[in-house]
Amino acid sequence: MWQKLSLAGAVALASTAPLHAQDTLRYAHFMSATSWQNEVIFENWAAAVEEAGGDSVDVQVFPAQTLGKAAAGYDNAVTGVADIAWTVPGYTAGRFPLSQIMELPGLFDTGAVGSCAFQMLYDSGALDEEYADTHILFVHTHDPGHLHTADKPVETLEDLAGLKLRRPTQVVGELLTELGAEPVGMPAPNTYESLQRGAIDGYMLPWESVDSFRLDELTEYHTIFGFYALAFISTMNKAKYEALSPEAKAAVDANSGMDWAVTAGRGYDEAGAATLARLREESTVIELSDEERAKFEAAAETATESYISFLNEQGLPGTETYEAVVGYVSECEAELN
DSSP: OHHHHHHHHHHHHHHHSSOOEEEOOOOOOOOOOTHIOOOOOHHHHHHHHHHGGGGEEEEEOOOOBTTBBBHHHHHHHHHTTEEEEEOGGSTTTTTSTGGGGGGSSSOOSSSHHHHHHHHHHHHHTTTTTTTTTEEEEEEEESEEEEEEEOOOOSSGGGGGTEEEEEEEHHHHHHHHOOOOTTEHHHHHHHHGHHHHHOOEEEEOHHHHHHHHTGHHHHGEEEEEEEEEEEEEEEEHHHHHHHHHHHHHHHHHHHOOOHHHHHHHHHHHHHHHHHHHHHHHHHHHHOOOHHHHHHHHHHHHHHHHHHHHHHHHHTTOOHHHHHHHHHHHHHHHHHHHO
């Protein structure tokens, strides 16, 4: 009798069990758990996906490199160390050459516009080969990055000579070399320690990152010039995406693309404006003279032409892609500004 009851119970349980177990997604990034990015981008994205997917999906956020180092973010998504990784394509030199066009100086003035243009570039299919081994959720940029130095003000191009400056990527490093500085490559989370040890004299980062990485504790001077903008991707392990239940996949798809790209970019703009206002009160913010700005712009233009020529020489559509980005920026400015 008990055997019959047990069998009946098992059948009843089986008939009420879900056809697909709940999917768990591990989302890794390198910002701190207290950063605005963790809340505005990652936790909010997780909540939106969970709400859209009902009980079909659970998203767990892993901040501060707790699920892989910043520079290994893309490979961690490829191999499944993380299900989703937020990372910088340019941290892997030469691997995403067309994406790094977004880093070139002077293309756009805000993170929202840059993010919109980068997402349009991705949506056009121009970057499909670069990200063929993962599933892109959304892409974005930060607002233009500026120059920050510990104890030497930079007011002229000549002031840069010999300064050891943190550069985020090789493309930005070429710009620093053109400007006369000595670029030192490292991911953003390593900047504080390097500055503290005297290994670098300063760094290039957007305004909000001065606050996010507590670099204002070690930095007195801030020179305004839109030297570059960094490209970011939020990407997913391809096999993990393809194995999602229909409900979970629909929830992820509904939270992919332009809306989240602009949300991320606008977050950088808003956080950056607040940080700049504070730095004007607490440290020295330097505005270049018109004459000096012209010198910086000439060097930036040379660096841009050099990179586009390099892409063309490699058989890549450098000029075509750059011109497409310029057009996307114009469209995004008209839409967002």
